[in-house]
Amino acid sequence: MKYRMPTRVFSESNCIANHSDDIAALGQHAFIVTGHGSAKRNGSLDDMIAVLQENGQSYTIFDEIEENPSVETVMKARESGLRAKADFVIGIGGGSPMDAAKAIALMMNRPESDWQALYTAGGSPALPIIAVPTTCGTGSEVTGVSVLTRYDLKTKLSITHKVFPDLALIDGKYICNAPRRIIVNTAVDALAHLIESCINTQADCFSDMSAFAGLRLWAECRPYIENTVLIDAEAAQKLMNASTLAGMSIAQTGTTIPHALSYMLTYRAGIPHGIAVGAFQANYLDFADNTRRTAVLNAAGFSDTDALRTLIHDLTPMQADRALLEESAESVLRNPAKLKLCPYPIDETIMRKLIEI
Ligand SMILES: [Fe+2]
Structure with missing residues (x-):
């Protein structure tokens, strides 16, 4: 620890x-x-x-x-x-x-x-x-x-x-007057940090302390992220705090497969970071330990991974070229430093499922 x-x-x-x-x-x-x-x-x-x-x-x-x-x-x-x-x-x-x-x-x-x-x-x-x-x-x-x-x-x-x-x-x-696309993309990035910190070989009760607090706060902020409620000063501080808690979590664990998959998409296709990391979160959770996955989804206010998948697709839809996705997947499969942070073994078959978006 x-x-x-x-x-x-x-x-x-x-x-x-x-x-x-x-x-x-x-x-x-x-x-x-x-x-x-x-x-x-x-x-x-x-x-x-x-x-x-x-x-x-x-x-x-x-x-x-x-x-x-x-x-x-x-x-x-x-x-x-x-x-x-x-x-x-x-x-x-x-x-x-x-x-x-x-x-x-x-x-x-x-x-x-x-x-x-x-x-x-x-x-x-x-x-x-x-x-x-x-x-x-x-x-x-x-x-x-x-x-x-x-x-x-x-x-x-x-x-x-x-x-x-x-x-x-x-x-x-x-952030009160920030463009909505910035709020949404960055809020999805914060959620990605929280999920990747929880589904991570480096996760422990110290990192979970900030990650689960962050997931609960993110759930409270969801109406502002979905724009069903206009953002005010109190909500803005809460959103920032969820993001900071997410940062504190990955400061302990690091990010894992979805972030690793995203970098080439951003570099080559100019896909914004939040969109590129958000696209893989539901798939990444699908293969996690059942108890852990349920705890993460419950804290973030989702009934199952499909509910998470739908929200992310609605907020930050990603269109990426198939060949680029496969190239990125191949490079992550050759990156032992990232693979070792994932708590389940990833072979070519699982990697193909992770990039099915
Ligand atoms: Fe990120």
């Missing part, structure tokens, strides 16, 4: 302003890593800048993080952060800016190293990191994982290092 959660986590209304002292303690010059626009639109960037100015901390903004950020973008940002002489990094946005912030903070603290240091164990720790999530799905604010696009390998690949943010500041108001 093991449990590691080095991130200090705060989830509340006006979270950034409430924790200005914690932000002040992390450094003098912040390197703010974000995407092209959403952090500006949802107010999170302005909230952070206001606190930095009030604290007398200087900052540099790098707003060029693309969806599924590449190693090349990380290296470009590292140069910008070093030129600014930043001594801590703030990732604001969905999984892409937060994952990139971790890799950038790591590389800024090893300025002589080339990109391969991302995939080589050992070396200096990362600069201090603050994560501010503005979607309700990736959980990156509480994991050590940083998934980057590798153009050389034509897929996405986690860096070797575990880089946990020092501080996660979670405020539901940033």
Whole structure:
């Protein structure tokens, strides 16, 4: 048994302003890593800048993080952060800016190293990191994982290092006006994290603590995810908390087969991450131990895997080329690190059933 959660986590209304002292303690010059626009639109960037100015901390903004950020973008940002002489990094946005912030903070603290240091164990720790999530799905604010696009390998690949943010500041108001497609895709990703953490050889009563709490909270949030009820501030905080609990769960167990199957679909066909991981969840559960499967479905509010399959199909339908699905399946079958996290043996026959969508 093991449990590691080095991130200090705060989830509340006006979270950034409430924790200005914690932000002040992390450094003098912040390197703010974000995407092209959403952090500006949802107010999170302005909230952070206001606190930095009030604290007398200087900052540099790098707003060029693309969806599924590449190693090349990380290296470009590292140069910008070093030129600014930043001594801590703030990732604001969905999984892409937060994952990139971790890799950038790591590389800024090893300025002589080339990109391969991302995939080589050992070396200096990362600069201090603050994560501010503005979607309700990736959980990156509480994991050590940083998934980057590798153009050389034509897929996405986690860096070797575990880089946990020092501080996660979670405020539901940033998703209140998010596009519905972002809420739905990221909420399905959070559900995928919860399911894959439960159906996992690394699951234990510590990881289950957050996973089952997350599944129950996700079930409570379902009317907002299905849009039968309009999202308000309280519901938004709840959705964010379900996502953070999901992140805490996979921080212990890792993700497994559905995530592994998804990466090639996202890289090659541009299928959004939540859609690509959601498509395999019901099939993945079908082969799990009966008692475990029932416990997961009950906690998440589903009568059986067909009910889950139908909801995911309605929320995030996926159309993927058959040849691409089979290629992805073949590559996962050759990935012992992922296969060993699945609690049932996977041969070619079962893999074919997992990709029957
Ligand atoms: Fe995910």
